[in-house]
Amino acid sequence: xxxxxxxxxxxxxxxxxxxxxxxxxxxxxxxxxxxxxxxxxxxxxxxxxxxxxxxxxxxxxxxxxxxxxxxxxxxxxxxxxxxxxxxxxxxxxxxxxxxxxxxxxxxxxxxxxxxxxxxxxxxxxxxxxxxxxxxxxxxxxxxxxxxxxxxxxxxxxxxxxxxxxxxxxxxxxxxxxxxxxxxxxxxx
Amino acid sequence: xxxxxxxxxxxxxxxxxxxxxxxxxxxxxxxxxxxxxxxxxxxxxxxxxxxxxxxxxxxxxxxxxxxxxxxxxxxxxxxxxxxxxxxxxxxxxxxxxxxxxxxxxxxxxxxxxxxxxxxxxxxxxxxxxxxxxxxxxxxxxxxxxxxxxxxxxxxxxxxxxxxxxxxxxxxxxxxxxxxxxxxxxxxxxxxxxxxxxxxxxxxxxxxxxxxxxxxxxxxxxxxxxxxxxxxxxxxxxxxxxxxxxxxxxxxxxxxxxxxxxxxxxxxxxxxxxxxxxxxxxxxxxxxxxxxxxxxxxxxxxxxxxxxxxxxxxxxxxxxxxxxxxxxxxxxxxxxxxxxxxxxxxxxxxxxxxxxxxxxxxx
Numbered sequence: 001x002x003x004x005x006x007x008x009x010x011x012x013x014x015x016x017x018x019x020x021x022x023x024x025x026x027x028x029x030x031x032x033x034x035x036x037x038x039x040x041x042x043x044x045x046x047x048x049x050x051x052x053x054x055x056x057x058x059x060x061x062x063x064x065x066x067x068x069x070x071x072x073x074x075x076x077x078x079x080x081x082x083x084x085x086x087x088x089x090x091x092x093x094x095x096x097x098x099x100x101x102x103x104x105x106x107x108x109x110x111x112x113x114x115x116x117x118x119x120x121x122x123x124x125x126x127x128x129x130x131x132x133x134x135x136x137x138x139x140x141x142x143x144x145x146x147x148x149x150x151x152x153x154x155x156x157x158x159x160x161x162x163x164x165x166x167x168x169x170x171x172x173x174x175x176x177x178x179x180x181x182x183x184x185x186x187x188x
Numbered sequence: 189x190x191x192x193x194x195x196x197x198x199x200x201x202x203x204x205x206x207x208x209x210x211x212x213x214x215x216x217x218x219x220x221x222x223x224x225x226x227x228x229x230x231x232x233x234x235x236x237x238x239x240x241x242x243x244x245x246x247x248x249x250x251x252x253x254x255x256x257x258x259x260x261x262x263x264x265x266x267x268x269x270x271x272x273x274x275x276x277x278x279x280x281x282x283x284x285x286x287x288x289x290x291x292x293x294x295x296x297x298x299x300x301x302x303x304x305x306x307x308x309x310x311x312x313x314x315x316x317x318x319x320x321x322x323x324x325x326x327x328x329x330x331x332x333x334x335x336x337x338x339x340x341x342x343x344x345x346x347x348x349x350x351x352x353x354x355x356x357x358x359x360x361x362x363x364x365x366x367x368x369x370x371x372x373x374x375x376x377x378x379x380x381x382x383x384x385x386x387x388x389x390x391x392x393x394x395x396x397x398x399x400x401x402x403x404x405x406x407x408x409x410x411x412x413x414x415x416x417x418x419x420x421x422x423x424x425x426x427x428x429x430x431x432x433x434x435x436x437x438x439x440x441x442x443x444x445x446x447x448x449x450x451x452x453x454x455x456x457x458x459x460x461x462x463x464x465x466x467x468x469x470x471x472x473x474x475x476x477x478x479x480x481x482x483x484x485x486x487x488x489x490x491x492x493x494x495x496x497x498x499x500x501x502x503x504x505x506x507x508x509x510x511x512x513x514x515x516x517x518x519x520x521x522x523x524x525x526x527x528x529x530x531x532x533x534x535x536x537x538x539x540x541x542x543x544x545x546x547x548x549x550x
């Protein structure tokens with residue numbers, strides 16, 4: 001949230017502008033970097049926790065969600081691409097001091113809020129390679145006459161459906177494991 | 189028990205894939221949408237970039253709007269976001285710097301970083317979703333966590349997050365970051381087990397934890413953060429609950445709620461059950477004193493994970509239904525209970541042989 005420092009702060013005080021106005025700068029506004037929220041702004045918050053409409057009235061409680069941290073894990077026996085064991089650290093619960101340093105990885109997406117996250121191109125590339133192989137095979141066997149562009153468009157879908165029908169496969173118009181098998185394409 | 193994983197036919201992927209399942213027309217579209225193209229008994233087929241994604245699930249299971257993460261070589265997809273649930277939780281890490289005596293998810297050494305995938309999932313979540321962030325200890329990876337929260341806050345101002353953390357890893361300079369994320373966007377669920385530093389440190393298995401927590405709660409207070417203070421009720425801290433109530437009321441009155449919680453019989457909680465579990469259905473006195481004191485001082489109090497019949501009638505108003513849908517069960521005896529719809533029931537891993545003696549239909 002950008003803060004503006006007004007030449008005439010009384011505008012603010014008089015309520016002409018909200019304290020966090022992101023409006024067009026009036027003349028004479030100076031950009032003030034990183035002005036911290038005032039203690040009043042911080043403590044005058046719309047907290048998200050509401051058990052009851054009134055603190056004094058607790059006969060009807062609607063607690064939206066409670067969590068405990070048990071259950072679930074994404075541990076993947078065959079998947080270890082982004083495992084990072086934290087080097088130079090040990091988890092010694094009874095060591096008597098906090099020797100555990102969190103070692104966050106170098107961020108792969110910019111830390112500036114609002115900026116686009118890192119694109120994950122790996123699967124897109126992999127899919128494209130396979131689509132090119134599928135389109136090539138479909139062309140060879142006479143089902144497809146479109147461009148080999150690595151993208152499944154309407155023409156490719158029709159070609160896939162024709163090929164599936166001819167081979168006695170389930171007709172979906174998509175690339176299925178059966179299509180890849182029939183065309184001798186390994187997706188590994 | 190609701191399955192958080194679904195069997196999926198192999199896909200040619202080289203990195204985690206995040207998809208949103210679409211079975212109806214949506215008002216907003218995403219490049220991550222996979223559209224339903226066919227159904228057979230026990231199997232649904234979706235199209236994603238021209239490829240078939242086959243999900244095996246029972247026909248009555250609602251999947252429209254669910255966000256799945258599929259990992260290379262894994263035969264099952266993780267349901268990161270269930271569109272119809274209030275209990276979506278992202279497991280940030282399984283590393284932890286504490287070793288709590290009743291920990292339900294004992295720490296693991298390695299960390300799998302899925303923040304990029306979580307960021308996509310959050311953006312695909314249903315409108316107004318309230319997403320849990322859990323671990324392990326999420327703040328061990330706080331730079332990534334703050335990026336995730338900040339980017340989600342910008343992309344989806346309607347989302348709210350509930351972060352479960354031991355709050356050991358916060359510094360004064362982090363407060364500026366919390367301000368950017370928006371203090372109204374995050375509820376911090378933070379455990380405190382005793383007002384006696386030695387006892388708290390013993391329970392969490394880390395010396396100095398209490399004092400660090402005390403300091404960091406002060407940071408959070410000054411940052412205007414919303415805090416849900418969480419105290420698991422155990423044999424270890426039973427006699428000290430009134431003292432803790434005093435401490436909370438006098439020293440931490442800014443907390444949004446003080447949650448007194450029953451034990452979860454899994455992980456270390458299961459291993460140490462006999463020395464830890466406090467049967468509050470047969471003895472409620474210390475809790476009564478603690479609640480009375482906190483309420484009298486204006487602290488919002490809640491009892492989490494207490495079956496209604498285990499709580500004296502006057503105190504049932506403090507016990508909302510809190511056990512997450514996917515790990516909740518009811519017992520045989522609950523069939524005749526008239527309060528079942530208001531009751532949170534029991535954890536899936538609760539064992540009645542070692543559990544509450546006072547369970548009965550209301």
